[in-house]
Amino acid sequence: MTARVLIVDDDEAIRLVARLGLELEGYRVDEAIDGHAALARLADDTFDLILLDMRMPGLSGADFVRVYRAGGGNTPIVAFTAAVDAMVQAAEAEADAMLAKPFEIGALLDVVATTIGEAQDSRSR
Amino acid sequence: MSKLAPSRRESLLNVALVAAAIFVTGRLGLELALAHVNVTPLWPPAGIAVAALSAGGLRLWPGVAVGALAANLSIGTPTLPGLGFAVANTIQALFGGWLLLVLRFDHAMTRVKDVLRVVAAALAVPLVGASIGTGVLAAAGLSDSGTLPELFLTWWTGDGMGILLVLPLIGALLAWRPRLDALRVLEGGTILGLIALVTVVALHRYLTISFLLPPLVTWAAMRFAMRGAVASAGVIALVALAATSAGAGPFVLPSTNASMLYVQGFSATVLITAMLIAAASSEREHLAAQAAGRNRLAFLAEAGRHLSAHLDEDDILRELVEMTVPRLGCCAVAERIEGPAERRLVALAGAEGVDLELVRAALSERPGSREDLEGTDVTQLRAASPDERRLLAALRPATPPVGILSLPLGGSRPARVRIAVPDGPEAREDVLELAEALRARADLALENAALLASAHAALEIRHQFLGVAAHELKTPLTSIYGLAQLMLRLLDAPEPDPARMRTLVETAVRQSAKLKALIEQLLDLSRIDAGKLALEPRPGDLATVARAAAVVVASQTERLIRVSVSGDTQAVFDAIRLEQVAVNLLTNAHRHSPPGLEIDLDVEGLPDLLWLRVIDRGKGLPATERARVLERFQQFEPQPGQAGLGLGLSICRDLVELHGGRIEFADTPGGGLTVAVAIPRRGFAA
Numbered sequence: 001m002t003a004r005v006l007i008v009d010d011d012e013a014i015r016l017v018a019r020l021g022l023e024l025e026g027y028r029v030d031e032a033i034d035g036h037a038a039l040a041r042l043a044d045d046t047f048d049l050i051l052l053d054m055r056m057p058g059l060s061g062a063d064f065v066r067v068y069r070a071g072g073g074n075t076p077i078v079a080f081t082a083a084v085d086a087m088v089q090a091a092e093a094e095a096d097a098m099l100a101k102p103f104e105i106g107a108l109l110d111v112v113a114t115t116i117g118e119a120q121d122s123r124s125r
Numbered sequence: 126m127s128k129l130a131p132s133r134r135e136s137l138l139n140v141a142l143v144a145a146a147i148f149v150t151g152r153l154g155l156e157l158a159l160a161h162v163n164v165t166p167l168w169p170p171a172g173i174a175v176a177a178l179s180a181g182g183l184r185l186w187p188g189v190a191v192g193a194l195a196a197n198l199s200i201g202t203p204t205l206p207g208l209g210f211a212v213a214n215t216i217q218a219l220f221g222g223w224l225l226l227v228l229r230f231d232h233a234m235t236r237v238k239d240v241l242r243v244v245a246a247a248l249a250v251p252l253v254g255a256s257i258g259t260g261v262l263a264a265a266g267l268s269d270s271g272t273l274p275e276l277f278l279t280w281w282t283g284d285g286m287g288i289l290l291v292l293p294l295i296g297a298l299l300a301w302r303p304r305l306d307a308l309r310v311l312e313g314g315t316i317l318g319l320i321a322l323v324t325v326v327a328l329h330r331y332l333t334i335s336f337l338l339p340p341l342v343t344w345a346a347m348r349f350a351m352r353g354a355v356a357s358a359g360v361i362a363l364v365a366l367a368a369t370s371a372g373a374g375p376f377v378l379p380s381t382n383a384s385m386l387y388v389q390g391f392s393a394t395v396l397i398t399a400m401l402i403a404a405a406s407s408e409r410e411h412l413a414a415q416a417a418g419r420n421r422l423a424f425l426a427e428a429g430r431h432l433s434a435h436l437d438e439d440d441i442l443r444e445l446v447e448m449t450v451p452r453l454g455c456c457a458v459a460e461r462i463e464g465p466a467e468r469r470l471v472a473l474a475g476a477e478g479v480d481l482e483l484v485r486a487a488l489s490e491r492p493g494s495r496e497d498l499e500g501t502d503v504t505q506l507r508a509a510s511p512d513e514r515r516l517l518a519a520l521r522p523a524t525p526p527v528g529i530l531s532l533p534l535g536g537s538r539p540a541r542v543r544i545a546v547p548d549g550p551e552a553r554e555d556v557l558e559l560a561e562a563l564r565a566r567a568d569l570a571l572e573n574a575a576l577l578a579s580a581h582a583a584l585e586i587r588h589q590f591l592g593v594a595a596h597e598l599k600t601p602l603t604s605i606y607g608l609a610q611l612m613l614r615l616l617d618a619p620e621p622d623p624a625r626m627r628t629l630v631e632t633a634v635r636q637s638a639k640l641k642a643l644i645e646q647l648l649d650l651s652r653i654d655a656g657k658l659a660l661e662p663r664p665g666d667l668a669t670v671a672r673a674a675a676v677v678v679a680s681q682t683e684r685l686i687r688v689s690v691s692g693d694t695q696a697v698f699d700a701i702r703l704e705q706v707a708v709n710l711l712t713n714a715h716r717h718s719p720p721g722l723e724i725d726l727d728v729e730g731l732p733d734l735l736w737l738r739v740i741d742r743g744k745g746l747p748a749t750e751r752a753r754v755l756e757r758f759q760q761f762e763p764q765p766g767q768a769g770l771g772l773g774l775s776i777c778r779d780l781v782e783l784h785g786g787r788i789e790f791a792d793t794p795g796g797g798l799t800v801a802v803a804i805p806r807r808g809f810a811a
Contacts, residue, residue, distance in 0.1 A: 011600050013636045017607030020629070024614060055596055081596075102603035105610040 003116050004028045004046070006075075008038040008064070009053035014101075018051055021105040022112065035059025039068065047075050048116050051108075052095065054081035065095060076119040078111055140188040143177045146170075147192025147214075148199075154287070155200055167366075167389070170196070171221075171284035172291025174214060175250060178222025180232055180295070190215040209261030217254035221246055221288065232296035234351050235407040240400045243292050247393075251284030279382055282389045289393055290359065293400055297351040313353070316345045320357050324364040328374035342395065346403035354399035362392035424452065425562050432570040436577055438536045443472040445542055445567045451476040453556055453563075454530065454546035456484060461540040471540070530556065532564040536571035537578060590758050590770075594647065597770055601640040608633040646772045650757075653779045660699040660783050667703065667735050667804070668694040671728045674707035682715045685723040692730030696806050698784055703804070706777045707737060710800050713773065714741035717798070734786070735804045742797035751790045777802075 005027050007018050019029045030047070032038035034056050042050075050068075054061030061079055068077075079095035080103060097115045099108060150169040174189040194211035198204065230242045259277045320341045327335040338361065345353035368374040369388045376391060378384045428448055435441045442459035449457040456479045459472040470488060475481045528547075534540040542564075546556050608629050615626055652658040668690040675686040707726070714724045718741045725740040746754065757775040778788050786804040793799045 011604065013604030013632050014600065014607070016628070016632055017604050017611060020611050020625070021607065021614075024611075024618075101599050102606040105607060105614065 002026060002028050003048040004030070005049045005051055005112065006030050006032060006038060006041060006047045007051045008032045008035065008056075008061075009051075010034055010056045011053070014053070017105075018108065021108055025109055027112070035061070035064035035067070038064060039071075042068065042073060042075070048119070049112055050075050050077045051112070052077050052079050054079050069094070076115045078115055080108075136184065139177075139181055140185055140191075143173070143181075143185050143188025144192035144195070146173050146177075147189055148195045151193060151196030152199065154283070155196065168280075168283040168287045169291050170214065171217065171251060171254065171287035172289070173287075173295075174218030175221035175225065175246065175288055176232070176292050176295045178218050179225035179230060180299075183219060183222050183226075186215055186219055189218040203265070206261055206265040209265065210258060213254045213257035213261060216257060217250055217284070220253050221250035224250065232292075233300040234293055234296050234400070234404060235300075235411060237401060237404045237408060240293075240397070240404045243289060243400070244397055246292070247285040247289040250288060251281045254284050255280035275382065279386065282386055286389050286393060289396055290355070290362070293351050293396075294355045294359070297355055301352060313345075313349055313356075316341060316348075316353070317356060317360055320345070321360050321364060324361050325368070328365060328368040332375060338395075339398075342399045343402055346399045347406045350403045350407050351400065354403035355396070358392065358396035358399045361395050362388070365392060421559060425559075425566065428563055429566045429570075432567050433573065435570065436574055438540075438571055438574045438578070439471050441536075441567060441570045441574060442534070442540060442542065445563065446472040446474045449542070449544050449563070450474040453560060454544040455479055456481075456545040457542060458484065458488060459540060459542045460488075461536075461538050463538065530560050532560060532567070534564065534571055535568050535575075537575035540571070542567070586758060593758070594643075594770055597643055598640065601636040601643070604636045605633050605640070608636070643770065646770055646776060649776050649779075650772055653776070658779070658783065660702060660780075662697045662699050662784075664695065664697050665700045666695050667698065667730075667737060668728045670698075670700050670704045671707055671726050671737060674704050674711060675726050677704075677708050678711040678715060682712075684715045684718070686711060686726055687723055688726045688728070690728045694728050694730040694735060696730075696735055696804065698804060699780075702780045703737070703784070706780050706802060707739070709773045709777050710739040710802070714739050714743070714798070714800070717741065717746075718743035732806075734806060737802040737804070738799055740793050740797065740799045742793060742795070745792060745796060745798045746790060755788065 005022055007015050007022075007029060009015050009018070009031075010033055015031045015033075019031065022029050030041060030045070032041050036059050038050070038052075039059075052061050052064065059067070061081065065077060065079075068075075076096040078097045078099055080099035080101055096119070097111050099111050147170040150173060154168045154170065170189075170193060174193075177185050177188065190211050193214035194207055197207040197210045202210070224246055225242065228242050228245075230246075231239050234240060234243070255277050258280050259273055262276060263273060320338065323334055323337045323341065327333075327338070342354070342357045342361075345357040347353075349356070365374065365376060365388045366385075369376045369384050376384055376387045378387055428445075431444050431448065432441055435444060438461075442461070446457040446459045455476040457472075457474050458470065460468045461471055463469045470485070473481055473485060473488075475484065528545075530544040530546045532542040532544070534542060544560065546560075612626065612629050612633075615622055615629070649658065668688075671690070672688050675688050678684065679686050711724060711726065718724060722742045724742075725738070727736070727738040727740065729736040729738070754774050755778045758771040774788075781788055781802055781804070784804050785807075786802060789801045789803070791799045791801060
């Protein structure tokens with residue numbers, strides 16, 4: 001079964017990079033340009049992982065995590081951001097993993113694979 | 126040599142004044158002469174002469190000589206003895222003046238030792254005049270030798286009494302700062318009247334009531350210091366003199382002159398006692414005032430230390446209110462103006478017995494006016510505004526009569542501390558002075574705190590900006606880095622994928638351009654901040670600049686941009702910078718316009734200036750946001766993927782202002798925003 005990843009980032013180029021990187025490894029990738037669009041996508045689809053930018057206009061990454069978790073969403077989330085304070089926010093908002101920008105494609109693939117694996121382990125137990 | 130220097134003329138005038146005073150008082154004194162036509166039991170000129178020479182300088186002696194000679198000659202004294210008496214008076218005055226100068230006598234006589242110096246002078250100095258004077262009388266054969274001791278004694282006591290009375294009187298008058306205070310005048314008049322009444326009744330009928338005199342004299346001396354002492358003793362002396370002359374009272378002796386000497390002794394005793402009381406009382410008051418002054422200085426020093434220890438403006442106001450109660454008043458309240466019609470209660474303090482809840486209620490009940498918080502002076506009001514009346518009403522049950530002292534204060538927002546203070550003429554001046562000193566210290570502390578706060582705010586903005594800038598720079602960098610890694614992976618892939626490779630390269634180019642634009646904005650910002658952004662104005666056509674900008678933005682965005690030109694658009698400007706402005710405004714318009722709606726770019730040449738207008742049909746910009754978006758680090762509703770540094774418009778404004786122009790906002794008819802840039806033709810000296 002191919003794992004599905006939802007990329008949430010307002011920057012088109014970053015979405016492209018993450019998407020291509022993941023697709024080359026065989027993931028199925030969807031994109032959302034902000035928190036609201038992501039919530040809409042998650043309402044009628046299921047994913048194995050959310051790759052989330054913390055700093056976005058509109059609904060910020062941290063707010064998205066709170067809203068999503070409060071609504072019962074349990075898909076693992078990898079937060080990635082360039083700002084240190086946003087990393088802190090991500091930790092406070094209980095993202096499952098974090099990735100600092102700029103990132104290595106290898107690191108991205110590692111953290112995505114690990115996080116999905118851990119989530120599946122805990123589910124199967 | 127006919128003209129005198131002003132100081133010399135002045136001293137001549139003083140000499141003449143002394144002479145006149147000696148002559149007039151001398152004639153009055155000689156009216157009392159009983160033992161001998163030239164020897165009187167009260168000789169005021171002796172006191173005037175000593176006072177004049179000790180206060181005005183020994184060089185005034187000719188006045189004494191001339192005045193004494195004139196007084197004696199005018200009652201028919203032969204010339205030679207007249208000259209002798211004048212010499213006696215002059216030498217005595219010089220001795221007395223010198224003695225007091227040497228003793229460092231203070232004419233204000235606020236110390237007991239000054240009273241003792243006057244007594245010493247009154248005893249010692251007349252010995253000189255009495256010796257010379259009786260010598261002159263004997264030599265001139267104007268007296269039979271049998272009465273010489275009596276004449277000496279009369280001369281001595283007469284002159285002594287003159288010195289004792291006049292010296293303190295003149296000192297008291299010199300030190301007196303008259304204040305119109307009806308109550309004080311009434312009090313003084315009452316004391317003197319009672320003293321006169323009691324003395325008259327005692328001397329003429331019931332001597333026993335003289336026991337009332339000591340308390341009355343003490344009252345006068347303590348309340349009116351040396352003035353009271355001299356005046357009350359003077360009244361007693363005059364009444365006693367008159368009664369004795371009329372043959373009434375206990376001082377009447379077989380010889381009239383002996384009676385006079387008896388009266389003198391009595392009067393001198395009263396006077397010295399009164400003066401000692403006055404001086405002792407002054408000394409005590411002086412010490413009390415000194416202690417109060419030291420106390421105040423210590424309080425203010427402590428207050429300044431406490432106030433400036435706080436870095437928060439509200440804390441300073443709280444501290445001020447706390448230290449004010451109960452030192453200055455029974456209740457104090459600090460408020461700050463937070464908005465056009467909004468005040469905030471910062472601190473409230475009350476002495477024991479003040480119902481703070483009642484005061485709080487009174488303060489919260491007022492209308493939202495700020496007038497009574499404004500003004501610049503420390504003022505004491507008695508319920509001037511409805512607000513203060515409510516405050517006073519709340520305080521009334523607990524306190525004696527109070528007034529409201531109002532302290533206007535500065536800082537980042539105007540503030541005011543109001544203190545309920547004791548209301549009375551005594552309290553007023555002292556409290557006002559202390560309040561002003563406190564106000565000045567609190568003001569300084571508030572200004573410092575405000576400065577610190579604004580410095581912190583500026584640092585905070587810089588800090589936030591650095592965070593934003595780092596994020597904005599990292600975003601294109603992240604994608605370029607990722608794109609490059611992806612390209613490597615594609616190159617290593619078993620099958621070439623040229624289409625995907627092309628997408629990656631094109632994206633990398635766009636992201637590099639974005640990075641370059643951001644870095645240029647940052648460089649512009651730092652150049653503008655350093656005042657180093659120099660324009661390169663050249664003659665050109667603004668329409669050409671507008672078309673170039675339209676092409677740049679249209680090619681990047683696929684937005685339809687219509688350029689229209691009217692009038693003469695030739696001028697002198699920096700074409701590169703104005704193109705930057707036009708591109709920035711067009712890009713903003715594109716971002717805030719729904720897809721498919723065209724943007725107009727109008728260039729209009731007027732006689733004095735050129736207009737460049739970017740007209741979009743988006744959702745517009747609220748009037749309240751218009752000033753803000755021109756400031757640095759401000760953005761209006763950034764769209765996803767379009768967040769930036771918030772510098773674009775502020776740099777545009779700076780560039781336009783460097784051209785001497787301005788940026789204005791208007792609504793586009795039918796909806797949307799019009800941004801108009803005005804560039805004056807004479808923005809640069811030709």
